[in-house]
Amino acid sequence: MSMYSRIAATGSALPKTRVTNEDLARRLAAMGVETTDEWIRTRTGIEARRFADPAAGETTTSLAAAAAREAMERAGFEPDTVDLIIVATTTPDMVFPSTAARVQSILGCAGCAAFDVQAVCAGFIYALNAADAMLRAGPYKRAIVVGAETMSRVIDLRDRSTCVLFGDGAGAAALEASDAPGILAARMYADGRHDEKVLGLTARISGGTLEGSPYINMDGRQVFKLAVDGLTGSAEEVAKLAGVSPSEVKLFVPHQANLRIMSMVAKKLGIADEAMVKTVSEHGNTSAASVPLALDAAVKAGRVKTGDLVLLQAVGAGMAWGSAILQWRADR
Ligand code: ACO
Numbered sequence: 001m002s003m004y005s006r007i008a009a010t011g012s013a014l015p016k017t018r019v020t021n022e023d024l025a026r027r028l029a030a031m032g033v034e035t036t037d038e039w040i041r042t043r044t045g046i047e048a049r050r051f052a053d054p055a056a057g058e059t060t061t062s063l064a065a066a067a068a069r070e071a072m073e074r075a076g077f078e079p080d081t082v083d084l085i086i087v088a089t090t091t092p093d094m095v096f097p098s099t100a101a102r103v104q105s106i107l108g109c110a111g112c113a114a115f116d117v118q119a120v121c122a123g124f125i126y127a128l129n130a131a132d133a134m135l136r137a138g139p140y141k142r143a144i145v146v147g148a149e150t151m152s153r154v155i156d157l158r159d160r161s162t163c164v165l166f167g168d169g170a171g172a173a174a175l176e177a178s179d180a181p182g183i184l185a186a187r188m189y190a191d192g193r194h195d196e197k198v199l200g201l202t203a204r205i206s207g208g209t210l211e212g213s214p215y216i217n218m219d220g221r222q223v224f225k226l227a228v229d230g231l232t233g234s235a236e237e238v239a240k241l242a243g244v245s246p247s248e249v250k251l252f253v254p255h256q257a258n259l260r261i262m263s264m265v266a267k268k269l270g271i272a273d274e275a276m277v278k279t280v281s282e283h284g285n286t287s288a289a290s291v292p293l294a295l296d297a298a299v300k301a302g303r304v305k306t307g308d309l310v311l312l313q314a315v316g317a318g319m320a321w322g323s324a325i326l327q328w329r330a331d332r
Helices: 021-029 037-044 060-075 099-107 120-137 220-242 259-269 287-300
Strands: 004-013 017-020 048-051 084-088 113-117 142-150 168-178 183-190 204-206 209-211 251-254 309-316 320-327
Touching: 004 060, 004 120, 004 183, 004 287, 017 021, 021 037, 037 259, 048 168, 060 099, 060 142, 060 168, 060 287, 084 099, 084 120, 099 113, 099 142, 113 120, 120 142, 120 168, 120 183, 120 287, 120 309, 120 320, 142 287, 168 287, 183 220, 220 259, 220 309, 220 320, 251 259, 251 287, 287 309
Parallel strands: 084 113, 084 142, 251 309
Antiparallel strands: 004 168, 017 048, 142 168, 183 320, 204 209, 309 320
């Protein structure tokens, strides 16, 4: 048993193709759908996103594996020392095997535990919480936790209220059991009463055919309100459990869905705007990938140092949400 788990290193991967709001507006106009850079930017804070090109080999699995490999190498973990791989994704390349099993094979970690987590946009927080609990309980000592998505596959370009929001990418964290902090507190929540009518993708395979819709549907206003409430409440809860105040947070890494949601939550929590990571402008909403992508960008920009309090949080369909608060101890 270890007292804590800690993030030893992070990694990320993005598809090559950057699609600006203007690029997307042109693409939609050709289909008779009207949108503008101005509308997208002012309502969401998004300026561009990446779209994967499957013909170039860019898939959820390839992005997940690239992000995981970077985190593993930066942490100095040899492949045969990894005990656990968890991939959070809502856009796996296939129903099974799991994305985690594919990633394990690509990384050369054959034999270790590997499974996927489906908590939609909250997936990375769920996966991190699960890995933290497993590392503290043992016998697992080293884990790679990944969030990876190709949301471009499930957006309907004829639905301007959703298609402008999402992007593709992957982020990862290499975790190890530790007697020094570490993750101080992590909690996950769900309320299934806010079901697929609020936010959902109802497609399923049955009897050899696709049933339901293969595209995201969303009640934007309802999601906005539930997101603000869940994120604020869960952050307050983990801060209390960790015995700290949210205002002490030095690096705030919220789910990158919408700048207005992020700013509203930061304000309610008393977290300074300078502490907030804002990659939504460049990545759009990458669902389970958004938090680890944003964390990795902040780490690479030198925005976090040993001892800093870091708050991670995410929310998505289910509704499912959660927060994690940690003391940054990455020394590699
Ligand atoms: N371009 C131009 N106009 C648009 C677009 C667009 N892309 N999309 C919608 N509009 C129009 C609507 O048709 C509507 O027009 P009308 O008044 O003539 O009917 C008008 O803009 C206002 O639409 P609303 O839906 O009321 O706009 P709102 O200010 O609520 O913003 C948004 C919509 C951005 C989706 C907002 O509700 C939101 O951010 N919700 C949170 C949802 C979210 O973040 N989802 C991500 C997935 S879940 C998650 O990760 C938490």
